[in-house]
Amino acid sequence: MEYSKLKSQLNWAWSVTKGYRSGVLLYCTLQVMSLGFSLAFIYWSKQAVDISTGMRPGALKITLVYIIACVFLSVLTGVASTRINEYVRIKVNIQLQNSLIWTQMTTLWQQAKQWHTGDLLVRINSDCSETTQMLVSSVPSFLVTCVQLGASLGFLWIMDPMLAMMILYITPLFLFSKLYYKKMRNLSKAVKKAESLFGTVLHENLKNRLLIMGLRAVKVRWKKILASQDSLFQLKMNQLKFSTLTQVIIKLTFNGGYLLAFLWGIYRLHGNEISYGTMTAFLQLVGRIQMPILSMIAFIPAAIRSQTAIERLMVLYEGEKESSGRAVKTTPPLRLTMENLHFRYEDRNVIEDFSATMETGKPTAIVGVSGKGKTTLIRLMLALIKPDKGSLFIESGTGKIDVSASTRNNFAYVPQGNTLFSGTIRENLLLMNPSASNKQLSEALNIACAEFVFSLPDGLDTEIGESSSGLSEGQAQRIAIARALLRDCGIWLFDEITSALDLQTSRRLIDNLMTAGKDKIMIFVTHDMLLADSCPQVIRLS
Secondary structure, eight states, X not given: OXXXXXXXHHHHHHHHTTTOHHXXXXXXXXXXXXXXXXXHHHHHHHHHHHHHTTSSOOOHHHHHHHHHHHHHHHHHHHHXXXXXXXXXXXXXXXXXXXXXXXXXXXXXXXXXXXXXXXXHHHIIIIIHHHHHIXXXXXXXXXXXXXXXXXXXXXXXXXXXXXXXHHHHHTSOGGGXXXXXXXXXXXXXXXXXXXXXHHHHHHHHHHHTHHHHHHTTOHHHHHXXXXXXXXXXXXXXXXXXXXXXXXXXXXXXXXXXXXXXXXXXXXXXXXXXXXXXXXXXXXXXXXXXXXXXXXXXXXXXXXXXXXXHHHHHHHGGXXXXXXXXXOOOOOSSEEEEEEEXXXXXXXXXXXXXXXXXXXXXXXXXXXXXXXXXXXXXXXXXXXXXXXXXXEEXXXXXXXEEEEOSGGGGGGEEEEOSSOOOOSEEHHHHHTTTOTTOOHHHHHHHHHXXXXXXXXXXXXXXXXXXXXXXXXXXXXXXXXXXXXXXXXXXXXXXEEESTTTTSOHHXXXXXXXXXXXXXXXXXXXXXXXXXXXXXXXXXXEXXX
16 A cells, blocks of 8 residues: 555656656756766876875876866866756746646635645645655755765775775664654654644735734734644754754764774875875765765655655645536527536535526526525536536527536626735726727726726726725725626626625616616626515525
């Protein structure tokens, strides 16, 4: 089971690098070349020392030229590989983030609702970054490091097999043990979970800060922030304690290895068994061996954290996605029909054996107390959720079409509450019809009783802040209605569109919509009895 899970993670990780594998390969190639030049530097350094001390004949000037060339080429290939790697890392990270964001934006509501926005932000930012770093940088660097370790050990073995064996023997290989892996994995999972919890609390506090102030709940919500931070801090301290212990052991071992190489070299140098050049090569090679080992050890906790991150990202792909079929336009639709619809959430039935027909030129009001299925009906009409039983279809002159994501472009939808985006009023309006002319914008605003826009200092180019800051709730509501009307379609679906309006404006808006929508299928989900009484068909949910 564990092997199957790991294999699945590796396959997924491999798929993430699609399109950029040649860049990763080029990075590895340049890194190996840089390694080759650095080992050549050690060789020619040994030669230079031996020539200068008279231990061997040779042209010192040419040897020094070789040394300088090795340094220059090693630096050049190292810088080039780093630049290529950073470019690939950024591109892969963007690709992965975009893939996850698109997946969440197209996941059916039943699956998408299980993820809190704050948690998603942590995963899309932190987990994507860790995963990308591991796939594009850490794993290739680990492979290059293995080559470096093998080459350095081989070089040292040629000069002194005994020293090579001693250096390798004292390496803290215990860090590769199953106990170490399990401990690091559990700590990593706990930290990731705490980070998501903190992200959730933080997102809610910032998003609802005005509401929190209005409820005089600042202290209560602040305590929740502090509690989540404290939990995260304690877990990170546990990580730090374990990491510190292993680092102490590593550093003591490595310093011991360097001391061993130094003493062994002095002993052999004293016995005239090696030259001064060989002694300097010993010391350089020990560093070249210990640094790769240190990198390989540091790779382990990073790999464990990344494995946890990969698990957290993979589950975001598991929800059912909308079909990406071609949009179907019915012009004009004659009626919207629901037959024997059933729908239940996990804990309760919401809609049972519901049937209704909404026709062109016959505005329909859907009324009922909260919790009786009005919002659920809207989601079914927009194909955001699927009925458990029954059918829902649009009838036109050419026949029947089942409601699906492909028929959503037949609806001009105004959701309840504040639904404007940050940006200008013009940008919000053009969301439904990017090619709309100024005349069309003006007509939609007039029908929606949103003429006030033209009296604003910047008119249509007035900036709207987060949560429509700068506008009243009623103003934002009317702009949202105008935005929906700009879509050229046959069904108008409005949810509580008069909830933030005064009586006079509500009456004017209702009259405008009834006139402008006489050839539309108009559906009003509402508690407003003035609006309901204006509709020839009223459906009461009970």
